[in-house]
Amino acid sequence: MRLLLIHTGGTIGMAPGPEGLRPVEGLVEGALAALLPPDAVLETHVFSPLLDSANVGPRHWNDMLSAIRAHPDLPVIITHGTDTMAFTGAALTQAMAGETRRIILCGSMVPLGEGGDAEGNLQLALDAALVPGAGVHLAFAGHLLPAAGLVKHDSHAADSFRAQPQAEAAPPRRRDFDAARRLAILTLSPGMTAELLSAALSVLDGAVLRVFGSGTAMEDPAILGALAEAVAAGKRLRAVSQCEAGGLTPGTYAAGAGLWSTGIENGGLETPEAALIHLWLN
Known part of the structure; x- marks a missing residue:
């Protein structure tokens, strides 16, 4: 052996x-x-x-x-x-x-x-x-x-x-990691400014965004505009819940409508770590 x-x-x-x-x-x-x-x-x-x-x-x-x-x-x-x-x-x-x-x-x-x-x-x-x-x-x-x-x-x-339970991993588009890609995990918090979010996204190729509960975000046009602008620029944004368990269910609350209209991806049950790896490999 x-x-x-x-x-x-x-x-x-x-x-x-x-x-x-x-x-x-x-x-x-x-x-x-x-x-x-x-x-x-x-x-x-x-x-x-x-x-x-x-x-x-x-x-x-x-x-x-x-x-x-x-x-x-x-x-x-x-x-x-x-x-x-x-x-x-x-x-x-x-x-x-x-x-x-x-x-x-x-x-x-x-x-x-x-x-x-x-x-x-x-x-x-x-x-x-x-x-x-x-x-x-x-x-x-x-x-x-x-x-x-x-x-x-x-x-x-x-x-x-x-x-935490995860969906079964499908074979990824890549089998290794491009260390030159600029990816990070960002967290929404009360009082966060659109300028801060835009500044972070401006130097990233993509990001995991930890949002509230089952999939809500502040209904701030500037915040939502910053997310939509990043997606339109070709940056991969993937949402996960700030809760440890339960994941995301878009459409549960009206307060999430603006978030999902930006084109952000739904990470579902993914942990922030799993979502970040998904961006690296897919």
């Missing part, structure tokens, strides 16, 4: 240093190797330098995808920091839609060797990776969660992730 470990960095592979937690080379690889059955062979792809997940972005997703595709028949464990785990979960799920691979993401809130959750999460990831099947999942706090719609809902608790 062979298994691929992609170690990107994150808390799971850190240890205390003079200025706080820092990555330690070999820590994750050694811990996973010690858990393997005697006949197992561990292949590794280790990022250099190891990353705090706050620094993970499109080119790193491409690196992960290249390593996965270079080992076509192996189950994969990816160790990763928790802060951008939801983005990476959505990125891999959508980029590999239709590809029958088993990919298990894993991280922790406390490093290996510190009496926290790391060892249990890594064992769960290994057990999950060795089970037949396909898809991208997160092994965390005793749960195996589908990675398409992850939400980190707590910044400190061991059980810090939830998974």
Whole structure:
């Protein structure tokens, strides 16, 4: 049996240093190797330098995808920091839609060797990776969660992730990420000015817009005009709800009519992270 470990960095592979937690080379690889059955062979792809997940972005997703595709028949464990785990979960799920691979993401809130959750999460990831099947999942706090719609809902608790249901990902137009594309997540808020929104959209190729509830926005002609102008200029705008669950239902409230008249796309049940990845790949 062979298994691929992609170690990107994150808390799971850190240890205390003079200025706080820092990555330690070999820590994750050694811990996973010690858990393997005697006949197992561990292949590794280790990022250099190891990353705090706050620094993970499109080119790193491409690196992960290249390593996965270079080992076509192996189950994969990816160790990763928790802060951008939801983005990476959505990125891999959508980029590999239709590809029958088993990919298990894993991280922790406390490093290996510190009496926290790391060892249990890594064992769960290994057990999950060795089970037949396909898809991208997160092994965390005793749960195996589908990675398409992850939400980190707590910044400190061991059980810090939830998974929101997502529509089944269709094969995307692209299978990798163009790091030159300028995309972002923007949030409507009371008092936001059209000038602020226009300024942000002027330097972007597209954006996810977090709107209110089931799909409403302020009935401000200037705000709606800024959105319509961006869409007319060819910028992809995709709406998602500011609520963690439930998604969007256009037409429920009259206060949403102006929003939908701008030509903005309906992200439906998508999390902001999933919607952003959709813009990158489609």
